[in-house]
Amino acid sequence: MDLIRDYALPMPTTIITEMLGVPPKDRRQFYRWTNAIASMFASKGAMLNAIPNMWTLIRYIRRLIQKRRTDPRDDLVSDLIRAEEGGSSRGP
Numbered sequence: 001m002d003l004i005r006d007y008a009l010p011m012p013t014t015i016i017t018e019m020l021g022v023p024p025k026d027r028r029q030f031y032r033w034t035n036a037i038a039s040m041f042a043s044k045g046a047m048l049n050a051i052p053n054m055w056t057l058i059r060y061i062r063r064l065i066q067k068r069r070t071d072p073r074d075d076l077v078s079d080l081i082r083a084e085e086g087g088s089s090r091g092p
Contacts, residue, residue: 013027013030013031013034013035019076020064020076021068021074021075021076021078030057030060032053033054033056036053037050037054037057064077065077065081
């Protein structure tokens, strides 16, 4: 086990996905998409790899937003939808 690779590097993505309300089953793929996007300037190959990952991530987030519009949860995406629609977000 590599402590940095297996624990420290994925931690920010884990926290972000929890805040957004990304289901646990999708978090590993979310990490792959965002990692590919974040490393897009490393080489031309990395940039070419990042493009389909960006589109896939955008589609995924759009689907997540659609799900949260019909089934709001206690997460940031649901709070943002409520704020956009003029409803109230969680208390003060």
